[in-house]
Amino acid sequence: MATKRMNVLVYSGNGSTVESVRHCLFSLRRLLSPNYAVITVGGNGIIKEPWTASCALLVFPGGADLPYCRTLDGEGNRRIIQYVERGGLYLGFCAGGYYGSKRCEFEVGKKSMEVVGNRELAFFPGTCRGCAFSGFVYHSEEGTRAVQLRTSKDALSKGSVPDVFRSYYNGGGVFVDAPKFKQHGVEVLASFTEELDVDSGEGCASVVYCKVGDGAAVLTSTHPEFAASNLDPTVNIPGYDEIVRVLKEDDQQRTDFLKACLLKLGLQISQEKTGIPSLSRLHLSSAETTGTSRLIEALRDIITEKDGEEYIVDENDTFLLEKPSRWSLGSVVDALPSTLDGKSDSQKEDEWDEDKIIDYDKIVKRLLIHDKDQPESKDTPYFNHHAYVANLKHYESQSRGIGRTFGKDLLYGEVVTSTNTLLEKNTEILRRLPTGFTATATVQVAGRGRGTNVWVSPAGSLMFSTVVRHQMSLVGQAPVVFLQYLAALAIVEGVQTYDHGYQRIPVRLKWPNDIFASDPADPSGKTFVKIGGILVNSHYSSSEYLSVVGVGLNTTNASPTTSLNALNPPIPFTLEKLLARVLTCFSTLYERFVRTGFDKYFEDLYYKHWLHTEQIVTLEAEGGTRARLKGITTDWGLLKAEELGWEDRPTGRILTLQSDSNSFDFFKGLIKRKV
Numbered sequence: 001m002a003t004k005r006m007n008v009l010v011y012s013g014n015g016s017t018v019e020s021v022r023h024c025l026f027s028l029r030r031l032l033s034p035n036y037a038v039i040t041v042g043g044n045g046i047i048k049e050p051w052t053a054s055c056a057l058l059v060f061p062g063g064a065d066l067p068y069c070r071t072l073d074g075e076g077n078r079r080i081i082q083y084v085e086r087g088g089l090y091l092g093f094c095a096g097g098y099y100g101s102k103r104c105e106f107e108v109g110k111k112s113m114e115v116v117g118n119r120e121l122a123f124f125p126g127t128c129r130g131c132a133f134s135g136f137v138y139h140s141e142e143g144t145r146a147v148q149l150r151t152s153k154d155a156l157s158k159g160s161v162p163d164v165f166r167s168y169y170n171g172g173g174v175f176v177d178a179p180k181f182k183q184h185g186v187e188v189l190a191s192f193t194e195e196l197d198v199d200s201g202e203g204c205a206s207v208v209y210c211k212v213g214d215g216a217a218v219l220t221s222t223h224p225e226f227a228a229s230n231l232d233p234t235v236n237i238p239g240y241d242e243i244v245r246v247l248k249e250d251d252q253q254r255t256d257f258l259k260a261c262l263l264k265l266g267l268q269i270s271q272e273k274t275g276i277p278s279l280s281r282l283h284l285s286s287a288e289t290t291g292t293s294r295l296i297e298a299l300r301d302i303i304t305e306k307d308g309e310e311y312i313v314d315e316n317d318t319f320l321l322e323k324p325s326r327w328s329l330g331s332v333v334d335a336l337p338s339t340l341d342g343k344s345d346s347q348k349e350d351e352w353d354e355d356k357i358i359d360y361d362k363i364v365k366r367l368l369i370h371d372k373d374q375p376e377s378k379d380t381p382y383f384n385h386h387a388y389v390a391n392l393k394h395y396e397s398q399s400r401g402i403g404r405t406f407g408k409d410l411l412y413g414e415v416v417t418s419t420n421t422l423l424e425k426n427t428e429i430l431r432r433l434p435t436g437f438t439a440t441a442t443v444q445v446a447g448r449g450r451g452t453n454v455w456v457s458p459a460g461s462l463m464f465s466t467v468v469r470h471q472m473s474l475v476g477q478a479p480v481v482f483l484q485y486l487a488a489l490a491i492v493e494g495v496q497t498y499d500h501g502y503q504r505i506p507v508r509l510k511w512p513n514d515i516f517a518s519d520p521a522d523p524s525g526k527t528f529v530k531i532g533g534i535l536v537n538s539h540y541s542s543s544e545y546l547s548v549v550g551v552g553l554n555t556t557n558a559s560p561t562t563s564l565n566a567l568n569p570p571i572p573f574t575l576e577k578l579l580a581r582v583l584t585c586f587s588t589l590y591e592r593f594v595r596t597g598f599d600k601y602f603e604d605l606y607y608k609h610w611l612h613t614e615q616i617v618t619l620e621a622e623g624g625t626r627a628r629l630k631g632i633t634t635d636w637g638l639l640k641a642e643e644l645g646w647e648d649r650p651t652g653r654i655l656t657l658q659s660d661s662n663s664f665d666f667f668k669g670l671i672k673r674k675v
Contacts, residue, residue, distance in 0.1 A: 005056035006561055008036045013043035015067030015095065016060075017139075020223075024061045024093065026357050027225040031259055034557070035268045043071040052083040054530075057267060060096025062170075062223060064138075065106070066115050068099045077120040085213030089265045090123060094172045097219035100210075101128035106173065107136070123210045123217035125184050130173030132206075132221060134197045141235050145169045146243045146250075147222060149190040149206050151257060156189055159260035159269075164193065165253035166246055167206075168231070172221030174198060178205035185211030189218070189261060209264055216265055224258045227251060230357050279363055279445075280414035282319075282422075283380060285370040287389045287408040292371040295409055296321075298432045312367075316425035317417075319367045360417045360445060375412070382442040382459065383412055384576050391580035399588050406436035406466055406590075407583035416441040419465035420550035424537045430546055433467045436587065440464040440579060460557025462575050465550040466586065470594075472543045477597045480545045481637045484513045484536045485598070485606060486589045487549050491515055491532060492609045493589075494582035501570040507531070509610040511632070511639055515553060516611060520566050528611065529562045551582070598634045607631065616648065617641065619655065627655060 010024045021040060029038045036056055045051060058080065060068065072080070084090050092100040102122035107113035107130070130136075136143035147169040153161050178188050179202050190207040192200075207220045228248035233241040247254070259269050286292045296303075303321065304311050310321040368375075374385040388410070396405045416422060419439040423430055441463050470480045488509045496503045506518035508528065515532030518525050532553035539546045554563035555573050565572045593602070607613065612629045619625045619641065626648065627641035638656040645651045 005054055006036055007051070007054045008032055008038040008057045008059065009041040009045075009051060009055050010038065010059045010061060011042075011046070011068075011096075012040035012061075013046075014071040015065065016063040020062035020093070020095075022357050023223065023226050023230060024059055026230060027227060027255075027258065028059065031255075031262060031269055032267065033270060035270065043076060046072060046079060047076045052079065052086075052088065055083065055088060057089045057091055057265065058083065060090070060092045060099055061225075062094040062096070065095045065098040065104055065119075068095070069117075069119070073120055081121060084123065084215035084217060087214040089215055089267070090121075090212075090217035091261075091265070092123075092217065092219045093223055093225055094170070094221060097124075097175075097221055098128045098130070098173055100124060100217055100219045101126065101173075101175065103127040104173075105129040107131060123212050124175055124178075124186065124208055124219055125181055125210075126178065127176040128173040128219070128221070129176050129198050129200070130221070131171050132174045132192065132196045132198060132200075133169065133194075136171035141170065141237050141240055143170050144237070144240065144243055146246045147206075148193045149222065149257075150193050151190045151260075152188050155187040155209060156257075156260040156264060158263040160256045161260045162250075162253035162256055165257055166250045167222040167224050167254060167257075168226040168228075168243075168247060169222045172206070172223075174200040174221060175205040175208045175219065177201035177203070178208050179203045189264070190257070207261070209261075218261050218265060220261075224254055224261070227254075278358075279360060279365065279416065281322075281366045281368050282411055282413040282416070283368050283370060283375045283385075284409075284411050285374055285385060286410065287392055291409055292369060295433075295437075296369060296371070298434075299429065302428050302432070311364075312429065314426035314428045316361060316421065317365055319365045322366055322368045323371065324368065365422075380412060380414065382414055383440070385410070385412070387574070388576040388580055391577045392584065395581055395584040399584055404434075404436060404587075405584055406587040407438045407580065409434065409437045411437070411439040413439075413441050415443045415445065418444050418550075419463055420535060420537065420548055423465050423467060424539075424548040427539070430467065430539075430548070431541060435467060435469045436583075437467040438464050438579075438583060460555060460563065460575075462553040462555045462578055462582075463551070464579060464583075465548050466583065468545075468547040468549060468590065470538075470545040470547055472540075472545065474594055475545075478594050479636055480538055480547060482593065482598050482602075483538075483547055483549055483590075484534050485602075485632070485637060486593055487534045487536070487551060487586060488513060488515065489602070489605055489609065490582050490586035490589055491534075491551065491553060493605075494578065494585045495564065495573075497585070498573065498578060498581050499570070505564070505567055505569060507564075507567075507609075509606065511610065511612060511629075512637075517562055517564070517567055519562060520568070531562055531564065549586075553578075598637070603631070603634060616644065619657075622655065625655075630654070 008028055010021055012021045025038055032038055041051060090100060098104045098106065099119060100121050101119055101124040103118050104115060105127055106115040108116060133145055146166045148164055148166050150164050151161050174192065174196055178186055187209040188203060188205045189209055192204040192206050196204060206222055210217045228244055228251050231244045233244040262269055284292060284295065299312065302312055304313065312319040374389060377384060392405060392407055419441055422439050442459050444463055468483060492507050492509060495505050495507050508516050510516050513534035514530055516528040517531045519527040519529045535550040537548050554561060555575055555578060556565050557563050615629045617627055617629060619627055626644045628644060630640040630642050632639055633656060638658055641655045641657065643651045643653040643655060
């Protein structure tokens with residue numbers, strides 16, 4: 001089995017700087033979305049998580065190379081080297097360039113600054129020597145320069161490549177004698193044009209490409225990922241404003257060069273400029289006549305008033321409450337629905353700069369309360385509330401004996417940070433929401449996943465989070481850990497009971513919380529690709545667990561991986577109808593679960609859909625022991641594995657593995673202990 005590499009992992013652990021990581025995320029997301037998910041990974045993630053199978057590119061940003069070594073020398077670097085040699089890609093900016101070289105020489109002779117030594121990665125088989133230009137000061141912009149680079153168009157054959165451009169520099173090195181390593185697979189992509197303050201040997205290489213086994217690495221001494229729009233020209237350093245000005249003049253050339261480097265690595269670049277989307281207005285509605293009024297009444301004690309406006313100020317976000325009847329004529333233009341090209345109803349256009357890093361948490365979220373009718377299509381053009389409610393009622397009528405259906409109370413936003421974050425991180429609101437309250441969105445800009453994983457959230461993905469208030473008294477019979485299994489079952493059952501003729505849609509479950517589909521590109525049906533994921537966060541509060549069950553499911557979108565509509569359904573899925581079906585299935589399953597626990601009915605249903613029947617795996621935590629997967633326990637949802645001995649014969653020993661303590665690389669049959 002194979003998986004599509006769709007993650008771009010930016011190292012954010014020991015040694016990296018917050019600003020460098022933010023610049024990486026900003027520039028790479030603009031160039032690589034929606035084809036890849038650009039997310040962060042820490043040191044423990046690199047050492048312990050099964051990240052390599054889904055990683056398209058590993059990025060090491062600016063910062064300090066020595067802490068990188070302290071964290072990753074040994075096992076971490078061994079995994080990085082193996083990943084690259086087997087076809088992976090590495091991109092190192094500045095400190096990441098030093099770190100990717102065989103030897104680092106930094107400020108030799110300056111006792112308080114000197115860093116000298118060999119490095120384990122050794123993608124560039126020589127020395128990276130710095131500082132190329134003197135004046136570097138840690139945690140400061142004092143040594144910053146706008147240095148001119150001359151590109152090598154022979155090496156960069158794809159994309160629009162400038163002859164020269166100016167790039168942000170602060171402490172990087174030069175790749176010594178780089179042209180001499182041509183026979184080792186090294187190509188110079190760009191060189192300094194100015195005289196350096198250190199000996200560069202032959203040439204003055206500032207950016208190099210290195211072939212490493214079946215993979216490759218690009219190492220830079222400057223910061224082509226730094227956009228001038230994200231630099232502050234008011235920094236109190238003489239001449240800094242002029243540096244920002246000249247960098248801004250060459251920003252298009254900088255972008256073109258970075259694109260060319262990514263193309264050199266074989267990555268798929270977005271053909272259109274991917275703007276940073278602004279947040280849209282949130283719409284609160286209910287399928288019940290008095291549902292919205294009931295919700296607002298439950299929130300009344302945390303609503304504050306300022307200058308005649310009502311607000312909810314919570315732990316993570318601030319919400320401004322609005323009603324359609326209160327809109328003034330002057331606010332009509334502001335309230336027009338957003339589009340997916342980066343323009344939104346949440347900010348006036350002159351207040352929003354899509355070319356800058358945005359701190360979404362600081363933005364006041366506008367919450368429009370629909371207390372009389374459902375939102376009209378002109379207000380929410382990418383989600384039809386009337387169709388959603390009609391389908392919810394239709395499916396509800398088919399589910400006899402069900403209590404209150406999940407999804408009757410709905411929060412929708414065209415562009416949101418994350419549906420999980422909106423609910424889970426705003427605990428005052430969460431404590432007052434009923435079971436089944438659901439938040440959904442068309443686009444997420446800060447979606448989260450389990451461990452190092454993230455669910456890519458472009459338009460066309462079904463994204464929602466549902467509140468479940470699980471009573472502590474139920475835990476003995478119905479442990480809260482099973483919520484992730486119920487959600488997974490609800491998705492698969494929802495897809496296959498969407499309508500007549502959908503029962504053979506090839507979707508399956510991967511333990512503990514992923515949704516896979518048969519790859520339509522493989523006619524044998526033996527290859528599976530991930531199309532969805534589940535994330536459950538639970539808080540204990542006043543004799544109950546407050547859980548937020550988050551789901552992401554590729555439904556109508558073509559990128560970055562297979563979607564449901566690529567599986568040849570009788571009629572294409574719609575997000576509104578599928579959301580209604582999954583939520584009614586979730587309601588039915590949960591109601592039975594609280595009565596019976598995870599009984600034989602659930603066992604049979606789970607094994608009907610899961611991928612792992614009799615799969616043989618290697619248990620890293622058990623010293624590499626081989627075992628055959630037998631199922632999950634019905635008490636705490638642990639994975640059961642039967643130990644195998646000589647010639648894979650059962651030894652009689654049964655091992656149990658907890659989902660939060662182990663990570664499962666399905667494609668390698670490897671279960672790793674998480675630390």
